[in-house]
Amino acid sequence: MEKNLKGRLIFSGTAAGKVLKSELPLGLFGHLDPKTGMYREAGHPLDGKCVKGRVLVFPRAKGSTVGSYILYALRKSGKAPVAMLLSECDTIVAVGAIISSIPTVDSMDITALQDGAMVRIKGEEVILGSR
Numbered sequence: 001m002e003k004n005l006k007g008r009l010i011f012s013g014t015a016a017g018k019v020l021k022s023e024l025p026l027g028l029f030g031h032l033d034p035k036t037g038m039y040r041e042a043g044h045p046l047d048g049k050c051v052k053g054r055v056l057v058f059p060r061a062k063g064s065t066v067g068s069y070i071l072y073a074l075r076k077s078g079k080a081p082v083a084m085l086l087s088e089c090d091t092i093v094a095v096g097a098i099i100s101s102i103p104t105v106d107s108m109d110i111t112a113l114q115d116g117a118m119v120r121i122k123g124e125e126v127i128l129g130s131r
Helices: 065-077 089-100
Strands: 003-006 009-012 014-021 054-057 081-084 104-106 118-122 124-127
Touching: 009 089, 014 104, 065 089, 081 118, 089 104
Parallel strands: 014 054, 054 081, 081 104
Antiparallel strands: 003 124, 009 104, 014 118, 118 124
């Protein structure tokens, strides 16, 4: 059964994939390796996990303005997430999404999104239970 959610569009596009979810904010610079797509932060739920090809779900980012470039470098290396869904998108993530052409939606109730679930993104619409 499909369920539709809507949020605020940051960068439009279509994408589908499995959710990689964190309930904690993500640090892009220094934690997300643009060459491998691996997230490294001791004690963080995403430590040791790869964002490549996943729908990255997180409440918000934390840290440096270099985060925009990290998202761009992920795209250039082929290790970027297919989409990002956030509770609150800051300017750094928004710029990174735009320059990297990563479909991004914020103002989402991310509690409805479960790690490993299949979702499809069409503009500001997020469809849960998609194949």
